[in-house]
Amino acid sequence: MGPARAAGADIEAAAALEIVSYAEGYPYFIQECGKAVWDAATSSPIGVEVVNSVRPLVEAKLDAGFFRVRAERAAAHELQYLRAMASLGPGPHKASAVAKALGKRSAQLAPTRARLIEKGLLYTPAYGLAAFTVPQFDRYLVRNYAERD
Numbered sequence: 501m502g503p504a505r506a507a508g509a510d511i512e513a514a515a516a517l518e519i520v521s522y523a524e525g526y527p528y529f530i531q532e533c534g535k536a537v538w539d540a541a542t543s544s545p546i547g548v549e550v551v552n553s554v555r556p557l558v559e560a561k562l563d564a565g566f567f568r569v570r571a572e573r574a575a576a577h578e579l580q581y582l583r584a585m586a587s588l589g590p591g592p593h594k595a596s597a598v599a600k601a602l603g604k605r606s607a608q609l610a611p612t613r614a615r616l617i618e619k620g621l622l623y624t625p626a627y628g629l630a631a632f633t634v635p636q637f638d639r640y641l642v643r644n645y646a647e648r649d
Contacts, residue, residue: 509544518551524635528566533558567640573619579645581612582621585630586641592631
């Protein structure tokens with residue numbers, strides 16, 4: 501809020517909290533949302549309504565760059581794994597749950613999961629679990645990659 505004040509503007513505490521909440525605390529998402537809010541604001545203090553109004557713009561920007569670049573690191577079969585995992589929600593998820601969603605056994609998918617971890621798209625917060633390394637990646641995958649039958 502300091503830079504806004506230095507520029508002669510202010511942001512309501514609720515609006516700042518909404519940005520952090522939407523961004524799930526992820527610094528880059530906070531930056532992108534903050535920039536969009538700043539560009540859209542027409543008065544001070546900047547309120548929650550401005551934050552909510554720019555959310556589709558922020559999501560589109562993240563989809564076009566931040567998330568797309570990550571998804572492009574994955575091979576087609578890896579994208580299937582990621583999409584199946586995304587269909588289960590933000591996670592973390594058991595490898596067996598992802599395998600079940602794909603109609604396979606965990607052992608069959610272990611190399612794919614390991615490769616996604618190597619590529620920095622997943623991490624293991626506990627034994628047998630995997631989670632996306634960035635928030636909202638699950639939502640991006642659901643929006644942009646159709647489930648396979």
